Amino acid sequence: MNKVSNIQVLILCGGLGSRLRDVIKEIPKPLAPINNTPFLTLLLNFLKKRGFRNVKLLTGYLSEQFEELYKDGSELGLEITYSVEKFPLGTGGAIKLAIENSTETHFICLNGDTFFDFDYKLFESVYAGETELNKMILRQVDNATRYGSVDLNQNGFITTFMEKNQDCIPGLINSGVYFLHRSIIEHIGEGKVSLETEVFPKLVELQKLVGIEAAGTFIDIGIPDDFNKSQILLKPYFGD
Numbered sequence: 001m002n003k004v005s006n007i008q009v010l011i012l013c014g015g016l017g018s019r020l021r022d023v024i025k026e027i028p029k030p031l032a033p034i035n036n037t038p039f040l041t042l043l044l045n046f047l048k049k050r051g052f053r054n055v056k057l058l059t060g061y062l063s064e065q066f067e068e069l070y071k072d073g074s075e076l077g078l079e080i081t082y083s084v085e086k087f088p089l090g091t092g093g094a095i096k097l098a099i100e101n102s103t104e105t106h107f108i109c110l111n112g113d114t115f116f117d118f119d120y121k122l123f124e125s126v127y128a129g130e131t132e133l134n135k136m137i138l139r140q141v142d143n144a145t146r147y148g149s150v151d152l153n154q155n156g157f158i159t160t161f162m163e164k165n166q167d168c169i170p171g172l173i174n175s176g177v178y179f180l181h182r183s184i185i186e187h188i189g190e191g192k193v194s195l196e197t198e199v200f201p202k203l204v205e206l207q208k209l210v211g212i213e214a215a216g217t218f219i220d221i222g223i224p225d226d227f228n229k230s231q232i233l234l235k236p237y238f239g240d
Contacts, residue, residue: 004123005051008104010180013040013112014060014085014094028062030112031069032221034234038069039221040112042237044076050120053079056102057112058094060085092193096185104182111176113222115234118214123179134203135179135210139218144171146223150211158204158211161196172213176220 013030024032030040044055055078059066063084073080083098095109108123118137136158138150149171151160162171174196187202188195203209219234221227 003051004108004120005053007052007106007108008054008056008102009047009052010056010058010083010095010098010107010109011040011043011112012058012091012094012109013066014058014063014088015113026062028059028065028112029222031065032113032227034221034230035238037238039115039230040066041069041076042234043110043112043115044070044073044078044080046115046117046237048077052108053077055079056081056083056098058083058085058098060088060094088192090192091195092188092199093191095180095195096188096193099180099182099185102182107180107182109178109180111220114176114218114220115230115237116175116177116214116216116218117237118175118177118216122212122214132181132183133208133210134181134184135212136200137175137177138172138211138213139175140170140213140215141173141218142170143168144173145169147173149173152211156210156212157207158200158209161200161204172211175214175218 013028015029031038034042047055055073057066057080059082067082070080083101085094085097089097099107116139123135145168149162150158150173153159187199193199200209217233219226219230221230
């Protein structure tokens, strides 16, 4: 069986981080300090520990800060390259740009402000089969209010993305971790495109998006409350 760790990892790092602007200033959100260590450094070390080596950072806002800090990745024992937006492309547009300039067939894609410690071997059955299906890792949470939730059919295909609402109810949420086939770019238009609200609904209609529930330490540092929580939650991963 092919090893998932051989796949190139795309990390979305181009967002403006406006909701954290009062907490961090003049640095991109993925570089927000977790006990004085950039969040992205923790994430990169986590990936290295699990066997990944080939990483591409999808940057835009303050992109030079990433290149100054990580260079070619050799100091972390990684091979890091960059896909830089000249103007905002959204999550879908950023992924399209990165894939178009790559020769790879499969990719693992992560959000640069989200940490999820789950078993990446969950992707291996798809990788071995060379299928064009795309997979989304889902996480069960007690309160899906902030995220919206996902419905699956009996075969594991995602059928519905339910919008965020004010009710505090549990649900399966999009964790921001994806296994993508390069054919996904056929469903991404030109310019600024949202992966979450424009591309994934198309894949749902075509039955090309499978959901996999996984458990493990999870946090999205995109809002001040969770950024503050991450200072404690991610302590076990220092030196990981």
